[in-house]
Amino acid sequence: MQLKYLQTIADAQESDCKVVGLAWSPNNQKLAVATVDRQVVLYDEKGEKRDRFSTKPFDPEAGKKSYIITGIAFSPDSAKIAVAQSDCIVYVYKIGEKWGEKKAICNKFPQPSPVTCIIWLLTGPIICGLVDGKVRALQIKSNKSQSLFASDSLVVSLASNSKGTGFLSGHIDGNVIRFYLTHDHNGDEAQGRVVVHSVPPYALAWPQGYIFVGGCDKRVAVFNNNGKLMKNFDYSRDSEEYEFTVAACSPSGQAVVMGSFDRIRLYNYNTRRSLWEETAPKDIKNFYTVTALAWKKDGSKVTCGSLCGAVFMFESVLKRTVWKDKFEITYVGPNQVLVKPLDTNERGVILRSQHGGEIEDVRIMGKDCYLVARTEETLLVADLTKNLLSEVPWNNSFRHEKFYFENSNVCLVFNAGELTLIEYGDNDILCSVRTEFANPHLISVRLNERNSTSDNKKLAYLLDLKTICIVDLVSSYMIAQISHDSKIDWLELNETGHHLLFRDKKQRLLLVDTTTQTKQTIFTGVSFVQWIENSDVAVAQSGSTLAIWYNIDLPENPTLMNIKGDVTDVIRNNSKTEAICVDGSNTFSVELDEGLVEFVNFDVAWLKHLINPIQTYNITAIAFKIEYRLFLYAK
Template identity: 55%
Template sequence: MHLKYVKTLLPPQEALARVTCLAWAPNNSKFAVCTIDRVVLLYDEQGERRDKFSTKPIDPKYGKQSYAVKDMVFSPDSTKIAIGQSDNIIFVYRIGENWGDKKVICNKFVQTVRLANTQTNRSSTIYDTESLVVSLTSNVSGKGILSGHADGTVVRYFFDDEGSGESQGKLLVHPCPPYALAWGANSIIVGGCDKKIVAYGREGQVLQTFDYSRDRTEKEFMVAATSPTGQSVVFGSYDRLRVFNWAPRRGVWDEAKPKEIPYLYTITALAWKKDGSCLCAGTVCGGVEQFDCCLRKNIYRNKFEMTYVDLSQVIVKNLSTGTRAALKSHCGYEIEEVKIMGKDRYLVAHTSDTLLLGDLLTNKVSEVPWPGSGGNEKFFFENETVCMIFNAGELSLVEYANNEILGSVRTEFMNPHLISVRLNERKQRGAEDNKKLAYLIDIKTIAIVDLVGGRNLGTISHDSKIDWLELNETGRKLLFRDKKMRVRVKYKHPEENIPMDTPISCSGALQELLCDGLHFTY
């Protein structure tokens, strides 16, 4: 991953005017900057300043100079900002969805270092230590935190260890206060005033050390930031950003060429955009700089720009509309070539062990287990809710935004007109999920499968070759046509569960048929 300067969001001053913290909204539409004067500036995705608001002290009688803003973070829905202050309070501001919405305090927590619950408006202690907290960071999923303390101790705590089995509590002791603390996908990286960056394993053992103590141009490391995938880490010091990329095949961190910025001075804050495409840095002189982040870029069919943010994430931009979609391997695997298929609407990409599928229109992305198949799959995108994949005589169904394969069956008939999938297209009483599949076992036999329970609902044998079939929206009726141009409706009686077969004569190509109030189009 390389950094390329894009623009200056906030010009530096000719005096100390420290940028205390930066934050990107999860939906990538807002960027917040807090300056030394305790004012939060709000920028849009293009880096244009659109709004601002002033923070408040714990008690108005103490005055606006009585505190400093230490950190801030957006809520998951990007409509609120939580701000932690040195006067032992956290204010949660509702900033709204639109620019110019009124900014109001909706929660406040008077405390030291504790867990704040916005639903109950109460706080609780996570753990106690006897040393000042100098840094705090979370893992990629946000379900675990690391705290760095002035005595060099790094403590790990999980809200949910996600089955990792990793220990909690005191993890390691760094030689100096860990002011720059980052939690990558595969290790923990720490920097401080000794001009060294050390990578530690999951249980605190030293993996790598990068020693810059003999470099007279290097200063202490003040801040660090991890990319959204955890595959890259950036450390900020004086006039310099150092970039480290994880090499999964060798299991080590590789240092990229550092980004040298003369007269930038000490970097005091870093924030990575949630899609990984850009990094913002705040300085001790009040400046905020924006950098583009990527491994490489290429143009696909002169219609799309592919930005490989890191090994496991690609940003796809439609050059004509400007819309963007992020294709990310949540398992951390390296994404190979990305293809755009299905009338330029659907994304397909392989990793070593998974398959990624995305819908550019709805922004839904799936990652399903998919061992190496040699790239011989055939993809069909006729259904807007599910992708049909044929490989070695097997049909697999992947529902967009679902990270598990919906169902797999054996069939040699790859024509999408011989397969019908219905996924919750009409609500039914007593059934939350209604997902059914009809397909050909052989040229004269139709099978119907309940994809929710994974059970076969039955088979239909016919005396002639079948060349088209379709389930209705509820999946309770089946319409099919044979080579003799005869159309039949096959269904179960809703009360008596008695199979019924209704023949419909048809001459010539079937254009449209009205069946029990439902339209089937061929």
């Protein structure tokens, strides 16, 4: 990775005008710059100044210039900014989600001594270090603060891990202390003092599995999580190098940038060699001391502030490619990739390996709505429209898989007679079964499609050409195994998974009750069949006849309609259900009875919602509505 200069956000002044803090919002839309004149200036992601606000002293009688800002941090929802001050206070300002919204103080946290540094963890609490050596947690909801631990020396730096579940504190006596706020960390990483450095650790970073420490001895020491020295970058004999003042870690945890005088140094983790390597330093003449560093949360940019008020923005990119003139794929680290559409203003998707593997072979598939990528040990799939990413263990290196994206909730991966289901947003394989039939028309998956209060996940697939297997994916229990006397060419579960429709080569349509495993033929000569969305209504065509089962529990009494052409789809939208028909070059629609389709969804839960005692309803109107639906159904 190299740092490439992009632009100057703020120009340097002719006098001391120190940038005391930089912070990128987690949603990547805002950059906050805190200046020595007690102002917080807000920029957009392109570096354009959009807003600013002034901070306030803890004691108004002491005067507006009685303090300085010592650090700033964005909230996890990007709507608040915490400002640490030297007059023993931390203010939390609500800045809103849009530009120009009114700024207001929503939390005040008085402290027993001046605040020296601050971070805001992804898990929620604000962490601040004090002059008296205490490290305290500030809770937004309760507006209370508590001491996590205390030492006898001033806190000079704080650094969070990539998950936001723990942090390191650097103290002026050289101690580096580790603390976790949750219990999901590695048990081998004990809390407490982990490193004793020779000088105060003003430049402190916690990349994945390592600890970076720098200070006035012009050395950058790299420790493992047990405190053992793994690498020492020594610049003490370089007359042009000065003390290290600040550090920042990339969001992926595989790069660290250190700031000194007129220079920033970048260190990358080589995943193949399992060691840290230094790239060529970035010299910035007349920049003077680097006082603040911040890495954009998507990993694409680094900003640095100087003693004279200058703020520079650098691009941190390994490589950039374009996929079929539709998507820009930017590698911002070995294990992190940005995928952004070229024809829209959408921000794109951040693809990151949770296991730290190097991402390769990124492909856009499924009508440009899905993404597939790999590392040496994992497979990554993503729904680009919903911004859902999954990473599952995957040891197959032959890359002969076939991917099917017909289901909006799950990716079907077929390879060497094995079908694997990966639910978007879940990092565990949902199910793996053996089957030789990878046709999506011969596989049906239903995952909680009716907003059920309990998990309802079912799979139907072919064991052989004449045998269907239905599996409960929650319990991994086989619900049913249905045998047939003819080859099956289509099957589909309804959204609740209680009924299964399948068609054989003789164009017979059969219905299976998955609970009782009863099977019956309900229609013949079928050329088209489909369940209607958000209902248990089925539609099938045979010749010029369209059959509609408004009540699938009475399959012998369908509603029949004469139509022209071939039905290609059934669409339910805007309180209207229509069958789309094609007759030669003409396309037209046939409207179904939406009242009957809607009635199918009427159940006890719906009635309970209507007569909820917390709300007031017109009981007569409810009774009339139910009576009207029953009338339509009986008709």
